[in-house]
Amino acid sequence: MRARSIFVVAVLACAAGPLQAQDLEGALARMRDKTGDDYVAARKDVLAVKDVKTTLHAKLDTASWTEDSFSDLAVASIALAHAEHPELASRLDKIEGITPEHYTKRRHPVPECGRELQQLGKDGAGFLLEVALKTFADRARSLSTQESAALREGLVIALAATQHPSAFFVCKKVARGTSEPEGARLQAIEGLGTIGTAPALAEITAIHDDATQPASLRLATLRGAARIPSSDALSFISKSAGVSDEAEKRQAIVALGTFGSSWGWKARGASMAEQGSALRAKAATQLVEALGAATTDSLRQAAIEAISVVAHDAARAPLEKLAKDETRPAATRTAAKQALDRLNTAIQRDAR
Amino acid sequence: MTSVIRRVGFSISLAALGLLWGCSHGGNSSGGGASLAPTSSATTTGTTPTTSTTTTAPFSTVSPVARLYADVNRDGVIDGNDDAGRDTWTSSRGAIFVYNNDDDDGKHAIDCSDSIINGPMDPRTDTVIVAGQYTGGTPQSVTLSIAPATAPVRIFLRDANGNYGEFLSPGSLSGNINVSQITQQPVTMLLEGTGPRATGWDGTITVTLTINDTQTTTDTLMLREAPLIYTDNTRPAVRVYAMDITDPSSSPNQPFWTVLSSGLLQQNVPLQNVDQNTYQFDRWVQDGMQLGYNAYVGPNGYTWIDDFNQLERSPNQGGLWDLVPNELLSHNQGETYAGSSQVQDSPNYGGNLEVFPPHTDPTGVVWPFGRIYHGGGDAGSIGGSQYSRHMNPEEVALLEAQGMQSPTIEISTEWLDVGHVDEISMVVNDPNKTNGRPWKLLWSSPTLGIQALTNLNNAGHGSATVFTGQTEQTTVSAILGNATLMQFNQGVQARMDSNKQILMNALGLQASDFIEVPVVYTTISNGGVDYGVAYNPGVQNCIPVNDTLYVPDPYGPTDPATGKDVWQTQVVNAVQPLGLTVVFVDVYTSYHQLEGEAHCGSNVRYQPYDMPWWSK
Numbered sequence: 001m002r003a004r005s006i007f008v009v010a011v012l013a014c015a016a017g018p019l020q021a022q023d024l025e026g027a028l029a030r031m032r033d034k035t036g037d038d039y040v041a042a043r044k045d046v047l048a049v050k051d052v053k054t055t056l057h058a059k060l061d062t063a064s065w066t067e068d069s070f071s072d073l074a075v076a077s078i079a080l081a082h083a084e085h086p087e088l089a090s091r092l093d094k095i096e097g098i099t100p101e102h103y104t105k106r107r108h109p110v111p112e113c114g115r116e117l118q119q120l121g122k123d124g125a126g127f128l129l130e131v132a133l134k135t136f137a138d139r140a141r142s143l144s145t146q147e148s149a150a151l152r153e154g155l156v157i158a159l160a161a162t163q164h165p166s167a168f169f170v171c172k173k174v175a176r177g178t179s180e181p182e183g184a185r186l187q188a189i190e191g192l193g194t195i196g197t198a199p200a201l202a203e204i205t206a207i208h209d210d211a212t213q214p215a216s217l218r219l220a221t222l223r224g225a226a227r228i229p230s231s232d233a234l235s236f237i238s239k240s241a242g243v244s245d246e247a248e249k250r251q252a253i254v255a256l257g258t259f260g261s262s263w264g265w266k267a268r269g270a271s272m273a274e275q276g277s278a279l280r281a282k283a284a285t286q287l288v289e290a291l292g293a294a295t296t297d298s299l300r301q302a303a304i305e306a307i308s309v310v311a312h313d314a315a316r317a318p319l320e321k322l323a324k325d326e327t328r329p330a331a332t333r334t335a336a337k338q339a340l341d342r343l344n345t346a347i348q349r350d351a352r
Numbered sequence: 353m354t355s356v357i358r359r360v361g362f363s364i365s366l367a368a369l370g371l372l373w374g375c376s377h378g379g380n381s382s383g384g385g386a387s388l389a390p391t392s393s394a395t396t397t398g399t400t401p402t403t404s405t406t407t408t409a410p411f412s413t414v415s416p417v418a419r420l421y422a423d424v425n426r427d428g429v430i431d432g433n434d435d436a437g438r439d440t441w442t443s444s445r446g447a448i449f450v451y452n453n454d455d456d457d458g459k460h461a462i463d464c465s466d467s468i469i470n471g472p473m474d475p476r477t478d479t480v481i482v483a484g485q486y487t488g489g490t491p492q493s494v495t496l497s498i499a500p501a502t503a504p505v506r507i508f509l510r511d512a513n514g515n516y517g518e519f520l521s522p523g524s525l526s527g528n529i530n531v532s533q534i535t536q537q538p539v540t541m542l543l544e545g546t547g548p549r550a551t552g553w554d555g556t557i558t559v560t561l562t563i564n565d566t567q568t569t570t571d572t573l574m575l576r577e578a579p580l581i582y583t584d585n586t587r588p589a590v591r592v593y594a595m596d597i598t599d600p601s602s603s604p605n606q607p608f609w610t611v612l613s614s615g616l617l618q619q620n621v622p623l624q625n626v627d628q629n630t631y632q633f634d635r636w637v638q639d640g641m642q643l644g645y646n647a648y649v650g651p652n653g654y655t656w657i658d659d660f661n662q663l664e665r666s667p668n669q670g671g672l673w674d675l676v677p678n679e680l681l682s683h684n685q686g687e688t689y690a691g692s693s694q695v696q697d698s699p700n701y702g703g704n705l706e707v708f709p710p711h712t713d714p715t716g717v718v719w720p721f722g723r724i725y726h727g728g729g730d731a732g733s734i735g736g737s738q739y740s741r742h743m744n745p746e747e748v749a750l751l752e753a754q755g756m757q758s759p760t761i762e763i764s765t766e767w768l769d770v771g772h773v774d775e776i777s778m779v780v781n782d783p784n785k786t787n788g789r790p791w792k793l794l795w796s797s798p799t800l801g802i803q804a805l806t807n808l809n810n811a812g813h814g815s816a817t818v819f820t821g822q823t824e825q826t827t828v829s830a831i832l833g834n835a836t837l838m839q840f841n842q843g844v845q846a847r848m849d850s851n852k853q854i855l856m857n858a859l860g861l862q863a864s865d866f867i868e869v870p871v872v873y874t875t876i877s878n879g880g881v882d883y884g885v886a887y888n889p890g891v892q893n894c895i896p897v898n899d900t901l902y903v904p905d906p907y908g909p910t911d912p913a914t915g916k917d918v919w920q921t922q923v924v925n926a927v928q929p930l931g932l933t934v935v936f937v938d939v940y941t942s943y944h945q946l947e948g949e950a951h952c953g954s955n956v957r958y959q960p961y962d963m964p965w966w967s968k
Contacts, residue, residue: 105635105946108878108947267832302736305849
């Protein structure tokens with residue numbers, strides 16, 4: 001019955017000739033609202049619109065992405081991806097990382113497709129969005145629980161990496177989605193960090209401060225924030241470095257290191273690296289404080305590594321002071337000496 | 353282990369004694385049984401005679417009191433020289449037995465798994481014990497006992513008709529020897545180990561003969577089981593195992609196989625093909641087994657059984673599970689299995705079990721058989737997700753119990769998706785002894801990898817392609833501009849530095865013992881955790897065969913100034929001073945894209961250590 005309907009629509013469309021630009025919104029609305037074969041037919045209608053690429057570009061280039069506009073703009077983005085890069089569609093037809101014949105050959109034979117989906121690049125954003133919003137349920141029916149969870153996880157990783165405007169809304173929804181696999185939720189939170197906008201940090205902060213959220217998700221917010229090169233992100237992480245909960249404190253220490261990573265800042269370009277130096281210095285001194293306050297080997301080791309990751313000279317003097325401070329426990333002084341050695345090595349490396 | 357017994361004026365093998373004593377050996381009397389072959393045909397693979405100059409000392413196997421005989425001085429001969437100290441065990445004296453884990457009758461099960469003598473070749477891996485003929489009277493009872501009773505040993509006893517049958521099964525405390533038999537002739541027994549050394553048991557047993565006559569007399573032998581010893585990569589290579597994958601739909605490895613087979617041919621090292629169809633294209637030959645040996649004294653001196661330690665792998669990966677029992681287990685090739693109480697994670701695989709060569713540690717302790725290291729840890733991911741991953745505790749317990757190459761060392765690899773030490777390090781020879789030490793550790797360095805890219809970028813070649821022609825193809829500037837990737841790699845470098853410190857402290861290694869090679873890592877997410885995996889083919893994950901390294905082609909960018917791959921150049925510059933030859937092998941699609949490299953897809957049987965373990 002459904003097939004016959006599609007046939008009829010198709011015949012009518014052909015008989016009427018290509019849809020005109022003014023028909024686009026209606027076709028996009030059908031695409032937004034339909035599922036399954038009806039969705040595919042609606043997408044086909046959209047792609048049949050005359051000058052569809054130009055029209056979609058015009059719509060999207062000036063669009064303001066909000067919660068309200070998200071659904072409309074998302075389908076427009078999907079349609080544009082199909083119009084501009086139809087060759088990429090087939091790469092999502094069979095995702096090797098969730099195909100048992102492929103992933104069981106791996107040395108660690110579990111489903112995983114984040115890397116594979118990232119290889120689609122920015123041009124793949126619309127296709128990723130399509131799977132995330134429109135076709136996931138159909139796909140999941142033929143996948144094991146582990147495979148569908150891996151797909152969900154891979155989608156948010158790859159979509160966030162594209163920095164597409166839709167990514168924020170998808171990551172936010174997945175991060176908050178209690179029926180989503182935990183792995184996908186964790187990666188969605190880190191994805192918000194990859195997106196790195198002020199709203200993304202606000203959402204990260206909101207999840208962290210929501211005591212009803214699982215501890216694992218709240219810790220993931222620190223990993224997400226570590227990717228955002230801003231003073232607000234540093235402030236957010238710093239608060240957790242001072243808490244009493246050891247798991248959160250440890251995660252904050254590692255996140256301070258990641259945030260202050262000299263290589264990370266350098267990757268953002270020379271001017272960002274210069275701007276980042278002051279923030280890195282703050283992170284470095286906070287890490288020395290965290291080392292001084294650390295009461296376990298686990299925390300001390302995390303701080304030593306993080307200090308060497310930041311590789312900032314600002315840590316040197318406080319570390320020297322800490323290493324000589326006889327009022328401190330021997331374990332602290334020893335750790336400070338180790339951190340100093342590691343810091344010097346890291347700084348020398350960076351200077352090469 | 354068949355020994356030769358020397359009597360006054362002549363020496364003779366156990367097999368010959370069997371004939372003299374009317375022996376027609378049988379695992380059971382009804383089955384026709386096996387017969388012992390002449391000792392010469394039981395010669396094994398050993399090549400290093402150690403005590404061949406022993407002077408024969410006269411002795412008698414007739415005694416008025418309880419008396420046991422064995423090869424106490426480890427010269428392959430039972431004679432008067434074995435008298436002293438037979439009830440103790442030291443590095444210089446004390447009888448030895450071996451875990452009889454090879455398969456001499458081709459039934460694809462280890463010989464000690466049943467209660468029979470497994471063919472004419474089997475007794476060479478059993479230890480001869482002789483209870484002297486008792487001439488002190490007619491005793492009420494004669495008892496042979498073993499301590500500890502839980503020791504995994506079995507004793508076969510040759511009856512008056514010359515047939516061998518199980519006398520004491522594993523776990524049996526004691527058994528009675530027929531009085532009429534022992535009063536008429538010496539009683540010959542064969543002792544086999546039925547399990548390896550285990551936690552709480554260092555391999556030592558005592559065998560006590562008690563004769564209850566008008567007076568009770570006893571005699572005790574102390575014996576010790578050979579440990580399983582695993583070889584390091586610097587030993588001479590005996591054989592290489594890998595899978596020749598030709599099926600186009602199974603990520604074939606012809607570029608790798610062709611170069612490897614050709615190179616090994618030139619090196620005169622056999623390459624054994626692990627059949628792709630039989631083993632279901634399970635290419636991770638490194639992971640299913642760890643190769644070593646258990647050594648004993650044969651008639652010709654120091655010898656051994658090659659040991660294939662079968663390692664538990666995950667439920668998804670089973671193709672190679674049959675390789676050891678179905679193909680490798682055979683005469684002189686044994687199988688060990690530590691057992692498992694849990695679903696396996698990849699840290700239990702063979703790629704996560706490597707051996708440091710013999711050395712002296714900073715405290716002055718000599719490690720004549722080196723020291724085992726493996727990966728794992730509690731620190732969790734580079735990004736801070738905290739969790740623990742370790743090698744299977746049963747496997748670690750087995751390694752520790754051998755007492756030769758342990759305590760084992762654990763370094764942090766839990767941050768890697770697979771989690772193996774061969775993803776970050778590899779022991780190699782240093783024939784030039786560049787800093788005095790004849791071996792070095794190849795050591796993954798994200799710093800080096802990124803430094804090479806930075807140099808290219810600074811020279812205006814940021815658009816140079818990396819991983820050219822592969823699905824991951826990208827550019828120098830794209831890699832360097834990926835802040836998340838760079839953050840991750842700096843975190844990896846910090847963790848690698850922590851690992852380096854662990855090894856410096858434990859082994860006394862210096863900075864110059866670490867040969868850094870360029871490896872950049874990327875992330876792979878499982879369950880929301882960002883694990884690490886080599887981004888470029890991990891060049892440290894090579895196959896060391898004597899002084900040649902088969903190194904994964906890193907697929908780095910080409911430096912227009914030299915026309916050479918910058919990562920290859922770094923590898924060659926790092927390794928050549930050692931006097932090693934580098935052969936690059938293309939493993940990109942066949943192994944690297946599947947989370948492994950050259951070492952992961954191969955295994956090498958190396959020659960056992962020259963020094964007998966009992967000398968330690």
